[in-house]
Amino acid sequence: MTQTAVMREDVRRAIGRTAVLEEGAADPGWLNARREEAWDIYEATPLPSTRSEEWRYTDVARLLPLDELEPAAGGPARVAALPEGLRRAMAQDRESAGRIVDVDGRVVSVELDEALAAQGVVLSSLREAARAGMPEVESLLATEAVPASDGKFAALNAALWSDGVFLYVPRGVRVDRTIRLSRWISRPGTATFTRILIVAEELSRLSFVDEILSPDFSSATLVNTAVELFSRGGAQVQYVSLQRMGEGGVYLANQRTLAERDSTLDTLNVALGGSVGRVDLNARLLGPGANSDMLGLYFGDSNQHFDFNTSQDHVAPNAHSDLLYKGALDGAARGIFRGIIRVHDGAQGTDAYQTNRNLILSDEAISTSLPNLEIEADDVRCSHGATVGQLDAEALFYLMSRGLRREQAERLVVLGFLGEVLSKLPLGGVVEKVTQAIEAKLRYV
């Protein structure tokens, strides 16, 4: 590829400069400067190649016709009626403390429990939070967590993001009910860039569910999300991503969690939809006593391609991280898990675990699992393990001997296998929703 002109010059101008500047003469100067800087980094960074370890199995140059995508500058700020598919997904949710709805990369509504707002909780369109001069947005957006320097797509996102979420929970405030982001992509052949910035101050608590849906598309449609999560001392944060896009969806996410002293920062990535899903998750354990449970669940069929690239960075001593990713692959689906535990010099007393388990349901499905360890401290407890297996014939016979048809038996075994992940993060409504989504998918297998 010559230079890095993967995006048309006119498009670049439209989104990278004009649209952003025009629409938001209202945007603060620091933001526009940060976008321009990010764009320069984007241009100077080559597209990830399959020659690099981290992108060996996901050929973005082939999977993603970047030149042909229309960057979504954000849909209209108001929509008359929400798309049916989105409304159905929202109707399934249990009560929540707040909800943001985002259509085509533009926040169209924000609701937050009034009592929480009175306690200083902020739930806002990210763009508006930047314009309103929220200090955390200026200091933390694309700086410590997912800066433009993180890679080609991190840079592209930092330059082109149209909107996203800012959630701030002040010290000591406990948000007991889930806060939800419900996202919908409607236009085929577009590229949408979204950012999520969540700050949980000391001793606060929150759980956030980020769900994305779309119809089936006849052409590749990109969604790129940068997720920046900060839990300050003693805070408890749960972030759940439910990726349920339709065919043609290409979902690329950069997630980074920064857990300070005695805080908990748990994540769950569920990948069921889209044609391609790539999640880069980096968990940083920055203070003693910090804890991150990292859960993942993927179920691919037909030609779906899911690629998870995770890292557990133990910077501080006496922190704990525990990763469990489980996937089932049918049809000609492909699953890749590449994970590394890095125990940095000085991170004594680290407890870090990493497990990836795969269930292969067809002859054509492929699973690749690459767990890894890098330890530079003494006195640590670390383990990693990976398995790839098929449906247990003995289990199927057992279930069929009770009258279940073969498909029913297979369905139960797959649900049980994946369900272990959900049982570890029993967030209101998530278990039921994901279970139903898996069941719906199993019906076509």
Add this chain to the structure above:
Amino acid sequence: MDDSPILVVKALEAGVADEDIDILKGVDLAIRPGEIHAVMGPNGSGKSTLAKVIAGHPEYEVTGGSVGLRGEDLLEMEPDERAQAGVFMAFQYPVEIPGVSIANFLRTALQSRLEDGEELDLFDFQELLMERMELLDMDVAFAQRPVNDGFSGGEKKRNEILQMAVLKPALAVMDETDSGLDIDALQVVARGVNTLRDEDPEMSVLLITHYQRILNHIVPDRVHVMVDGRIVESGGPEVALELEAQGYEEYRKAHAA
């Protein structure tokens, strides 16, 4: 009452599929509705193989003879079809199904017995499940545990009987359900079986056991002794007592070659 047998096993020969191992070398057996037949015999004589062939385990291949259920060719049916036709096997070694709760499993099993489009009444199901768990001295929380996952040996056996009590088979094949149970657990199992027979006097039982002990609680009509893939003796309950007194060693010697 129709007195023709529910289960007829004729000159049954079977081995391990894809391998040259003969296990059953001509087994004959006929069980009438409501009868309890015990099959006893030393380890490795083929008792579990007989049970699994009846249930349709894919690992075993029938090389001769026949198995009929109410006149239908059982060997032509898939395992699930056999279950639908009323066969239930309590496994000697129940299988763990991680992540699938007993309640969900049994609900699906009952649902699978209904016509297409017919929905299981969940309230009735709950009631049946609770009643059966009470009968078997089980804690209600048990139903939410994943099937056999992390169960003790005794819990697994009880779980087999719970499934049997919920599914109410016409023919129950119990493969060493008594092994490894203490006397209290054994009585609970026996109570389960006897209650089912009180409810349905036509329910038949093929009770495979290593020990005479369970036959004090579940009284057999016939006792068969299996050695090396053949039934070498059949008689009334007294056969079990003789066997217990004499020991399997004697038996094996007496029936060798």
